[in-house]
Amino acid sequence: MAELWVDPVSGLDDADGGTRATALRTIAAAWQRIPRDGADTDHGWRIWLCAGVHAADVRGFATLNDRRGSESAPIEIIAADPPLDVRVPPIDANDCSHLNLIGLTIASESLAG
Secondary structure, three states, X not given: OEEEEEOOOOOOOOOOOOOHHHOEOOHHHHHHXXXXXXXXXXXXXXXXXXXXXXXXXXXXXXXXXXXXXOOOOOEXXXXXXXXXXXXXXXXXXXOOEOEEEEOOEEOOOOOEO
């Protein structure tokens, strides 16, 4: 699987996101690195979320649209540091397939981006 890291405290959206040390700041930045056309569904994607409160977009959501995994190569968004809490805003996931959310707390009090 291809891996991306997101750290809401010390990440930078212009980083490469390939390791914890080079983490992105927002889920949106990680999502944009997954191809829209499903071309990379042969290996799948794993987005590791570091503990903390992850920002919402201006509508108050984590907008995760137009990406496709497959049964053998899903898109996974995973809490990186259990039992530490990973809070994400409500999720808007239209036109997605094989999207797995693991160990996250979905909370409306997440911060607006």
